[in-house]
Amino acid sequence: MFxxxxxxxxxxxxxxxxxxxxxxxxxIRLPDLFxxxxxxxxxxxxxQALILxxxxxxxxxxxxxxxxxxxxxFLYIMSPTATHAIVRAxxxxxxxxxxxxxxxx
Amino acid sequence: xxxxxxxxxxxxxxxxxxxxxxxxxxxGACNRLIxxxxxxxxxxxxxxxxxxxxxxxxxxxxxxxxxxxNFLATLAIAKYLEKGCIC
Numbered sequence: 001m002f003x004x005x006x007x008x009x010x011x012x013x014x015x016x017x018x019x020x021x022x023x024x025x026x027x028i029r030l031p032d033l034f035x036x037x038x039x040x041x042x043x044x045x046x047x048q049a050l051i052l053x054x055x056x057x058x059x060x061x062x063x064x065x066x067x068x069x070x071x072x073x074f075l076y077i078m079s080p081t082a083t084h085a086i087v088r089a090x091x092x093x094x095x096x097x098x099x100x101x102x103x104x105x
Numbered sequence: 106x107x108x109x110x111x112x113x114x115x116x117x118x119x120x121x122x123x124x125x126x127x128x129x130x131x132x133g134a135c136n137r138l139i140x141x142x143x144x145x146x147x148x149x150x151x152x153x154x155x156x157x158x159x160x161x162x163x164x165x166x167x168x169x170x171x172x173x174x175n176f177l178a179t180l181a182i183a184k185y186l187e188k189g190c191i192c
Contacts (some may be wrong), residue, residue, distance in 0.1 A: 001139055006106055006163060009106065009109075010106075010109055010181075013109060013110075013113055015116075015127070017113055018114055019112070020116070020120055020147065021116065023120070023143060024120045024123035024124045024127075025123065027123070027124060027127050027139070027140060027143065028123060028126060029132065029154065030111060033135055033136050033139070036135065036139060037139055040124075040140070040143045041139075042144070043142055044146045044147075047150075048146055048149070048150055051113070051150055051154075052150075052153065056184050058106065058157075060133060060148065064162055064165055067165040067166070067169065068153070068165065068174055070169065071149070071153070071165070071168060071169055074169070074172055074173070075146065075149070078147060078175075078176040079142075081109070081176070081180075082142050082176055082179040082180060083139065083142070083182070085179065085180050085183035085184070086135055086138050086139050086142065086179065086183045087135075088183070088187070089183045089184070089186045089187035090133075090135040090136060091162060092187050093133075093135070093186065093187070095133065095135060105132045
């Protein structure tokens with residue numbers, strides 16, 4: 001269990017897991033939509049990248065590692081784009097942006 | 106190493122319930138859509154982890170397909186919210 005490869009894999013996965021936990025906490029605590037979009041969009045992208053990178057290190061040089069790399073690259077493009085589309089729709093629908101001192105939604 | 110994947114999967118399931126809270130409570134449609142998109146990304150990771158726990162390589166392809174479908178669904182709903190029609 002304590003050979004260097006599995007230590008690197010465990011470290012990467014635990015770091016990815018940390019970002020995966022911080023994302024939803026930000027999604028719940030933050031006052032309005034635009035701040036929540038920051039929390040969920042960014043934490044998800046980095047969290048999945050770290051966890052899948054850990055799996056690539058665990059997998060080594062096989063065809064599955066290439067699939068995982070494709071998944072990471074696709075999610076790197078997908079997550080920010082999807083979050084941008086949602087926030088753009090919210091901006092057009094004139095969602096109220098929270099200002100300090102106001103009541104949170 | 107397999108039990109590390111199991112623990113990661115269980116923690117991911119707990120974070121999905123946190124996002125589910127925002128899906129139910131979220132004041133507007135866009136709040137719910139962001140939470141649903143987050144849940145989708147987490148499900149992709151769960152698929153890959155379950156694939157590794159049970160040693161089946163097919164789950165990677167399923168995760169790739171699910172990532173694409175999740176992306177298209179989020180874009181279509183965002184466009185519907187914005188314009189009122191998708192076409």
